[in-house]
Amino acid sequence: MPGPKAPEEARRDQIVNAAYAVARRAGIDAVTLRAVAEEAKLSHGLVAFYFKRKEQLIGALLDRVLATTAMIHVSEDVARLPYAPQRLGALLRQELRRVARDPGGMRLFFEYWALGVRRVAIRRRIGAALERYRAAFRAIAEEMLPPDSANGREMTSATLAAVAVSLINGCAVQALIDPGHFDTGAYLAAVEILIERLAPAPGADAARAIDARRDPRPDR
Amino acid sequence: MPGPKAPEEARRDQIVNAAYAVARRAGIDAVTLRAVAEEAKLSHGLVAFYFKRKEQLIGALLDRVLATTAMIHVSEDVARLPYAPQRLGALLRQELRRVARDPGGMRLFFEYWALGVRRVAIRRRIGAALERYRAAFRAIAEEMLPPDSANGREMTSATLAAVAVSLINGCAVQALIDPGHFDTGAYLAAVEILIERLAPAPGADAARAIDARRDPRPDR
DNA sequence: TCCCGTATTGACCAGGTGTACAATGCAAGA
DNA sequence: TCTTGCATTGTACACCTGGTCAATACGGGA
Numbered sequence: 001m002p003g004p005k006a007p008e009e010a011r012r013d014q015i016v017n018a019a020y021a022v023a024r025r026a027g028i029d030a031v032t033l034r035a036v037a038e039e040a041k042l043s044h045g046l047v048a049f050y051f052k053r054k055e056q057l058i059g060a061l062l063d064r065v066l067a068t069t070a071m072i073h074v075s076e077d078v079a080r081l082p083y084a085p086q087r088l089g090a091l092l093r094q095e096l097r098r099v100a101r102d103p104g105g106m107r108l109f110f111e112y113w114a115l116g117v118r119r120v121a122i123r124r125r126i127g128a129a130l131e132r133y134r135a136a137f138r139a140i141a142e143e144m145l146p147p148d149s150a151n152g153r154e155m156t157s158a159t160l161a162a163v164a165v166s167l168i169n170g171c172a173v174q175a176l177i178d179p180g181h182f183d184t185g186a187y188l189a190a191v192e193i194l195i196e197r198l199a200p201a202p203g204a205d206a207a208r209a210i211d212a213r214r215d216p217r218p219d220r
Numbered sequence: 221m222p223g224p225k226a227p228e229e230a231r232r233d234q235i236v237n238a239a240y241a242v243a244r245r246a247g248i249d250a251v252t253l254r255a256v257a258e259e260a261k262l263s264h265g266l267v268a269f270y271f272k273r274k275e276q277l278i279g280a281l282l283d284r285v286l287a288t289t290a291m292i293h294v295s296e297d298v299a300r301l302p303y304a305p306q307r308l309g310a311l312l313r314q315e316l317r318r319v320a321r322d323p324g325g326m327r328l329f330f331e332y333w334a335l336g337v338r339r340v341a342i343r344r345r346i347g348a349a350l351e352r353y354r355a356a357f358r359a360i361a362e363e364m365l366p367p368d369s370a371n372g373r374e375m376t377s378a379t380l381a382a383v384a385v386s387l388i389n390g391c392a393v394q395a396l397i398d399p400g401h402f403d404t405g406a407y408l409a410a411v412e413i414l415i416e417r418l419a420p421a422p423g424a425d426a427a428r429a430i431d432a433r434r435d436p437r438p439d440r
Numbered sequence: 441t442c443c444c445g446t447a448t449t450g451a452c453c454a455g456g457t458g459t460a461c462a463a464t465g466c467a468a469g470a
Numbered sequence: 471t472c473t474t475g476c477a478t479t480g481t482a483c484a485c486c487t488g489g490t491c492a493a494t495a496c497g498g499g500a
Contacts, residue, residue, distance in 0.1 A: 026338070029249075032456080032457065034458095042478085044479095045459095045479060045480065046477080048458075049477085049478080054457095054458060054459090111334045113330065113334075113393065114333075116397060117330075117331070124398075127401065130397060130398070131398070134394075154413060156406065156410075158403075159407055159409070160410060162391075162410075163390075163410055163414070166387050166389075166391050166394065166407075167383065167386050167387070169386075169393045170388070170393075171382075173350075174354075174382060174385060174386065176337070177333060177336060177337075177346050177350060178343070178351070182382065183378075186376065187379055187382050187383070187386075189374035189375070190375050190376075190380060190382070193374060194383070194418065197414075197418055198414065198417055252487065252488085253487080253489085262448080263448065264450090265448075265449060265489095265491085266448055268488075269447085273488085273489090274487095274488060274489090
């Protein structure tokens with residue numbers, strides 16, 4: 001099973017790496033066999049040899065894009081926070097920072113999103129990725145909305161997770177298109193206020209202190 | 221000003237209409253001079269004659285897309301609502317309904333958004349459209365966040381408007397890619413709960429009951 | 441009726457695309 | 471050393487793109 005097919009797989013990785021570089025630099029439309037081949041210092045014939053159809057190359061590239069934009073990693077520091085609203089806030093803060101730090105990845109994600117509108121295979125994979133993304137928030141949301149039905153009259157963990165994902169993606173849509181007119185720091189502050197309003201946390205200040213220690217104040 | 225340049229302008233409209241139809245059916249990539257010409261039952265030479273550069277056709281098409289997706293219309297019914305939170309909720313409901321009723325338009329908007337990432341002219345126009353879109357919400361938000369600084373510690377009308385726009389665009393991103401796993405109705409309900417939590421409207425008994433429980437924020 | 445100006449057409453071009461494949465290079469085994 | 475097998479190359483092809491432009495169709499004055 002774990003055959004030493006290293007060389008062949010390494011070539012494929014090299015090609016996908018090159019495709020990723022091209023896509024970041026000039027967009028998905030610019031990911032042509034020849035452009036990728038030049039980036040990888042190979043002949044375009046070889047690229048076509050390893051990915052029989054261009055669609056396969058685009059699909060392999062999508063793997064990488066989703067891995068870096070729609071994959072959430074709950075760090076130890078975040079998981080240790082005792083109150084769910086704190087964790088939700090910390091996670092939102094983490095993801096919004098990622099968007100601000102690596103806008104290129106998010107741009108690529110949206111380019112694929114638009115592609116997925118017409119191509120079923122891509123659409124399904126993006127839908128699944130978003131579903132996994134929501135699941136990470138849903139786990140936290142379940143703690144925030146306990147059986148106390150008066151608290152969440154119609155609010156379920158699923159919808160709260162969807163709102164959280166909306167806040168991230170919606171911010172990206174606005175911030176990436178004109179960073180000048182969009183204050184991500186203020187946006188994040190507003191989101192945190194919303195969270196407190198939804199489920200006041202006893203130690204909100206503690207959570208802020210932790211984040212402040214790691215990153216002294218976002219721009220202003 | 222009302223020059224009888226009707227015929228020439230009518231042709232351009234006809235061409236843009238055809239381009240819009242093609243874009244809705246098959247995406248922006250499919251908007252080629254020949255495809256548009258065929259849709260309009262003209263020769264591709266004529267399309268190229270009226271729009272010297274394809275970029276101009278794409279630009280004219282963007283006008284139409286923005287007019288139907290990033291243009292907000294506050295109806296009389298909504299404007300008559302006495303309390304700002306009510307108007308905010310009604311506006312969000314209206315826009316989310318529009319997204320659900322005409323997904324094609326929103327898809328095109330995002331396709332252009334992705335295009336704008338690389339093309340400055342498009343990016344600027346989309347940025348401006350989003351700014352106008354936010355402005356509509358900002359007007360309402362200003363009423364919701366009066367000089368009562370304790371109410372909105374860091375929350376300004378601008379950021380609240382940005383959050384509202386995020387909720388719409390973020391919902392579209394999730395709902396359009398896999399309508400099966402996304403309950404827009406539940407999402408809207410959650411958003412309305414958030415609004416009540418943020419600024420309880422007189423007459424919303426449930427919201428008041430919750431607030432009575434414990435909401436006065438410990439400042440700082 | 442002819443005539444003329446303009447709206448319209450269709451052929452043509454240069455460039456770029458994905459794909460196929462014969463021709464090469466090359467390194468390891470006999 | 472020669473041979474063999476495979477990774478790699480470059481060429482070729484059919485198609486499509488945006489753009490140009492001479493040739494044409496056509497409709498309304500004279």
